[in-house]
Amino acid sequence: MRLLVKVGGGESVKSEAVAADLGTMKDASFVVVHGANALRDSLARRLGVEKRVITSVSGYDSVFSDDDAIDLLLMAYAGVRNKRLVEALQGHGVDAVGLTGLDGALVRGRRNRGIRVREGGKTLIRRDLSGKPVVVNRKLLGLLLDNGYTPVMTVPIVDEHGVAVNSENDDIVVLLDATLKPDWVIQLVEAPGYLADPDDPGSVVPRMTWAEVAEREAEATGRMKRKMLALKRLGTRPGARVVIADGRVEHPVLDALAGRGTLIA
Amino acid sequence: MRLLVKVGGGESVKSEAVAADLGTMKDASFVVVHGANALRDSLARRLGVEKRVITSVSGYDSVFSDDDAIDLLLMAYAGVRNKRLVEALQGHGVDAVGLTGLDGALVRGRRNRGIRVREGGKTLIRRDLSGKPVVVNRKLLGLLLDNGYTPVMTVPIVDEHGVAVNSENDDIVVLLDATLKPDWVIQLVEAPGYLADPDDPGSVVPRMTWAEVAEREAEATGRMKRKMLALKRLGTRPGARVVIADGRVEHPVLDALAGRGTLIA
Incomplete structure (x- = not known):
């Protein structure tokens, strides 16, 4: 069995528990993709680095990644979170190798063309x-x-x-899924699964079809829309199977494989 | 030709120039080991993390690596400096992969036994x-x-x-030299070579034998003694060749191979 595990970057997602679970699965192989947004934000605060947000002509807000933002990414994602996860995995007998998309040009991308903004009466x-x-x-x-x-x-x-450029981990997962064709994509988040109502942890949707994902994507807005779009794209691969599950529990991966969370197939 | 290149962690050592040099050497293969002490120290200041120094019963000062110190190491060494060097190499056509000793247990070590200290009238x-x-x-x-x-x-x-534990990059270089048996070990530092008088940049020793290294090690003190000891250990491999060269110049690697600096053979 091959698993593609996405470990969300929330503060309460337990890397140690993920590592312990993977350590028990001796016959499986894994590729892990992780975020570190909570750590990045707290480090930014400690360093006094402000997040730059720019607003496009069409009124869409984006985080602007400058050189400082990339350094922050390198500290939080490539540095602390990546290597602490590798350390936890090594401690549980999983021979992990931590890599960014830079290493061996592991993930090659296309630079975004830029955002159209109004500044001082001009469009730039x-x-x-x-x-x-x-x-x-x-x-x-x-x-x-x-x-x-x-x-x-x-x-x-x-x-x-x-x-080096920033990118959405969700988009990297889509690309990896197409390349590796894993048996399962497990997305570990700070919720018990996909919530019908984001404010109600009791509203977990236990199963979704890819058609339902597409419907929900059409209704979503803001950051959630971007996430749902990536999810929808996973569904374009025949046979793709995804579980969105709780990353805060004692056995995040084993619970996900036992069907706890939101199963999409 | 195989090179083992140690890029010192000083602020003025030019990673970009090192990358450019390696990019021109199409027939050689490289292993790069790098420090990041200047970056670590400046980051520690910005984060307000104090360096913990403890004094042993025998009066010897050591930096005490706690969890915070490892996080700092991960940010500065594994995060920013490692990935910026990988980025520079990728930009010059060298297919670099950045790794710590944790990744794939690339460098396995033995935990230090501890330091004997006097605290509150007791020896701990x-x-x-x-x-x-x-x-x-x-x-x-x-x-x-x-x-x-x-x-x-x-x-x-x-x-x-x-x-995850801290270690001396100089000791890692000794181990890598024994494993890889490179044609040259190039150590790029913030000086034009090994200086007979540390305060006089004009006192570069152009050539040293391994016997002279041993003599100088015997006379050295403090941190320099540790460095000279690592250098002396390199000499125990028959055929080992080292250049200590300036990492602040436009062509640090090409100059080193042209014999600028201190050649030890």
């Missing part, structure tokens, strides 16, 4: 250090998996010119 | 998160090198129990 294009993942280095990933290693991946990715 | 053993590198994962290193990747390595390493 502001281009930041962000991009969309386009291709995975299948050779490097295969080399690691075939030799018993568990890749533990995170942002940044590398653009067309070898530059 | 204080054990921190530090250790000595013992064995390199030759299989993983070979897998990467044989497939055209350039490993870019840094601390932390992993101890007997899978725990």
Whole structure:
């Protein structure tokens, strides 16, 4: 069995418990993708680095990734969270190797074209250090998996010119799913599954079809829309199976595989 | 030709120039080990994390690596400096993969036994998160090198129990030299070479024999003694060749190979 496990970047998602679960599954192979947004934000506060948000002409807010933002990403995602997860996995007998998309150009992307903004009465294009993942280095990933290693991946990715750019982990998961065709994609979040009502933890939807995902995506707004869009794209692969499950529990992965959470197939 | 390049962690050592040099050497293969002490220290100041120093019963000062110190290491060494170096190498066509000793247990070490200290009238053993590198994962290193990747390595390493511990990069270089038997070990520092008088940049020693290294080690004190001891240990491998060269110049690696700096053979 091959699993693609996405460990959300929320503060209460338990990396240690994820590592312990994977350590018990001796016959499976894994690719792990993780976030670190809570850690990034707290580090930004401690360092006094402000998040730059810009508003496009069409009224859409985006985080603007400048060089400082990439450094922050490197500290939180590539540094602390990635290596602490690798450490936890190593401690549970899983031979993890932590990598960003930069390493061996593991995730190559296309730089975003920029955002149209109004500034001082003029319309300008502001281009930041962000991009969309386009291709995975299948050779490097295969080399690691075939030799018993568990890749533990995170942002940044590398653009067309070898530059580190920020990207959405959800989009990286879509690309990895298409490349690896895992038996299950497990998305560990700070909720007991997909919630019909985001404010009601009791509103977990136990099963969804891909058609339902598409409907919910059409209704979603803001950041949730982006997440639902990535989820919908997972459904375009025939046979794709996803569980959205609670990353805060004692056995996040085993519970997800036991069907706790939201199963999409 | 195979090179083991140690990029010192000083502020003025130019990673970008190192990457550019390696990018021109199409027929060589490299393993890079780097520090990040200047970055670590400046980050510690910004975060208000104090360096803990403890004094042993025998009067010897040591930096005490606690969990915060390891996090700081992960941010500065494994995060920013490692990935920025990988980015620079990728930008110059070198297919770099950044790894700590944790990743794939690339550098396995032995946890230090602890330091004997006097506290409140009692003698106690204080054990921190530090250790000595013992064995390199030759299989993983070979897998990467044989497939055209350039490993870019840094601390932390992993101890007997899978725990992240700090270590001396100089000791990691000794271990890698024994494992890889490179043609040259190039150590890039913030000086034009080994200085007979540390305060006089004009006092570069152009050539040293291993016997002279041993003599100078015997006379050295403090941190320099530790560095000279690591250098002396490099000399125990028959055929070992080292250049200590300036990491602040436009062509740090090419200059080192042209014999600028201190050549030890």
